[in-house]
Amino acid sequence: MATSFAYHSARGASDFLGLRLGRRGQTEIVYDDGIACRMVWRVVGEMPDTAPLREALESAVAETRVLPALYAELKRRAIAIEAVAR
Numbered sequence: 001m002a003t004s005f006a007y008h009s010a011r012g013a014s015d016f017l018g019l020r021l022g023r024r025g026q027t028e029i030v031y032d033d034g035i036a037c038r039m040v041w042r043v044v045g046e047m048p049d050t051a052p053l054r055e056a057l058e059s060a061v062a063e064t065r066v067l068p069a070l071y072a073e074l075k076r077r078a079i080a081i082e083a084v085a086r
Helices: 052-061 066-076
Strands: 005-008 016-021 029-032 036-043 081-085
Touching: 005 052, 016 052, 029 052, 029 066, 052 066
Parallel strands: none
Antiparallel strands: 005 016, 016 029, 029 036, 036 081
């Protein structure tokens, strides 16, 4: 997997979406609303190409409601995730 990357909302909100490698080398998605909510999901299965994840995160963070948009973008690209931390 390529290096980690992150996106911040351009709408003036503090929403943050990022991609990183977890402790065991697994791909993880991080969401933080800048106030009280921080969530982490592990991508299920191999992700040899991060382009679909990059596109999903970039599209989701551009929306007003980032979390519902993230779930929709991941579903549209058939990317499975599991919760790690809430």
